[in-house]
Amino acid sequence: MKKNNFTRRIIWTLVLGLGVGLGFIFLRETLIGNGNASLWKQINDLLFADILHESNPTAIGIFFIIGQIFMRLLQLVLVPLIFTSIVRSIQQIQETRVLNKLAKKGFANFMQLLAIAIILASITGFTAYKLGVFQISNLSAIEITEGVVNQTNPLSMILNAFNNNALGTLSSNSNIIAVVVLALIVGVMSHQLGEKMEVLPKLVDEIYLLSMKLLDLVIMKFGPIAIFCLLVRTLASYGIDYLQPALxxxxxxxxxxxxxxxxxxxxxxxxxxxxSPLPFIKKMYKVAVFGFSTSSSAATLPLTQETVMNELGVDESVASFIVPLASTINMTGTAVMQIIATLFVASVAGYHVGIIELISIILLTIIGSISTPAAPGSGAILLFTILTGMGYTNQYALAAYSFILAINRPVEMLVTAINVVDDGVSAVCVAHDLEQLDLKTYHEFPQALQAEEQVLVKS
Structure with missing residues (x-):
């Protein structure tokens, strides 16, 4: 019920935000057209002005302030959530006693599917970027002063991933890759130390829970109001030119x-x-629908596991390891969305994306997709992580990000459906490879579908 209420609120936020934003566009054009530009400036200073800009020392910018508080709260939770998510996921995987062969087969399938998804998304997104379909028609008329990332030797990214100050790494959002590397080191070392580590695992768990609680507060409670303000301000300030590329x-x-x-x-x-993939498609259909409706891989996990064992014939020893692990790190749908969304933001905000930048986006997406927690709003956090890691943080990037937050709910639901189906794909492939797949059960037609087809034939 909570997720459904949130979905309804986001939909109403989008509708109201678009309506109010278009109303302000009409008001702006009318006032300026009638020679009342000074009146519009007063309205703009009161509601939409960037109070941090040197040209607005007396502006109030109510909508700007609310939007900035939301963005800064996301930044606040960014580092602790990424760090603890990765450390916890490593500990969970390492502590699971399974055959090395099963683990290797599982990870091999995850990486193969993720690679295919990334290639597909990169081709789609990069082609769209190069063709300019994401660009705003009048972007050339907008002065962009922050839309250039300093060009350095691309190999410096390797050195930047290894910061010489652990506390400094955790105290800044400017080098997300270093946070990820530090989390990997801490996770592996803490597991090797085993029982000697008594305080750290509990501390990591508690910081993770605290971060998730804050994320829930920011996204679920404050999110709709902030997204409304961001959306209205974007339309009022920049016009409707964002709508077409967003769609x-x-x-x-x-x-x-x-x-x-x-x-x-x-x-x-x-x-x-x-x-034949047909039995798989027919039996996993309900799992995809459930994942789509709940928009949660974690909530769909019991149904996924039951389906792959009882209907697809995957042995319990395989399903009990592969499915939970896949629901945590096997995020092909998430990777597709993040790559295309990042290229969309880069295009709208005027950033150059070449092969080197695309590779960086892909690396951040891989790391982020694997460590993304199955929680509401995690997709928004991951996208913000990638944008921050790439340096795509000027005002136009934030405006495009706000649009994605407002319109992305249907896409996120489809992403979840793809993610949970992917979990089933991995389970079936690994089980077949290890000769742990009951072929009779796999090919057996579900009774529910048989009855449904008989009814359709009779009618």
Whole structure:
């Protein structure tokens, strides 16, 4: 019920934000057209002005302040959430006693599927970026003073990932890759020390829970109000030029996800196992629908595990390891959305993206997708992490980000559906590879679908 209420609030936020924003556009054009530009400036200073800009020393900027508080709260939770999520996930994986062969097969499948998803998303997003379909029509008329990332030797990214100050790494959002590397080091070392580490695992768990609680407060409670303010301010300040590229982003992302689910996954199953993917599609359909409706991989986990064991014939020893692990780190749908969304923001905000930048985006996406917690708003945090890591943080990038927050709910629901189906793909492929797949159960047609088809035939 909570997630459904949040979905409804986001939808109403989008509708109201677009309505009020378009109203302010009409008001702005009317006032300026009638020679009342000074009156519009007063309204703009009261509601929308960037109070941090040197040209607005007396502005109030109510909507700007609310939006900035929201962004800064996201930044506040960014480092502790990423750090603790990675450390906890490593500890959980390391402590699970399974055969090395099962673990290797599982990770191999995860990485193969993730690589395919990333290639597909990169081709789609980068092509759209190069063709300029994400660009705003009048961007050339807007003076961008912060839209250039300093060009340095790309190999310096390797050195930047290893900061010489652990506390400094955790006290700044400017080097997310260093946070990830530090988390990996701490996670592996703490596991090797085993029982000697008594305080740190508990401390990491508590900081993680605190971060998740703050994230829930920021996204679920404050999010709709802040997104409304960000959306209205974006429209009032920059006009409707953001709408078309934002809708194109939604369409391209959704189509890419559908191709992944209805073409790539079936082909992957057929190629890896030699089995027909049709039984898989028919039996995993309800899992995809449940994931779509709840928008939560964690909430869908019991149904996914039950389906792959009882209907697809995956042995319990395989399913009990692969499915929970996959729901944590196997995020192909998430990777697709993050890559295309990042390229959308880069294009709208006027940042140059070449091959080196695309590789950096891909690396951040891989690390982020693997460590993303299955929680409401985690996709927004991951996107913000990638944008921050790439340096895409000027005012136009934040405006584009606010648009994504407002319109992205349907895309996130589809992302979850793809993620949970992907979990089933991995379970079936690993089980077949280890000869732990009951082929009779896999090919057996579900009774519910049989009855449904009989009813349709009779009618």
């Amino acid at each position: 194109i982003y939604m369409i391209l992302t959704s189509l890419t996800l559908l191709v992944l689910g209805f073409a790539v996954f079936p082909i992957f199953i057929a190629f890896k196992t030699g089995l």
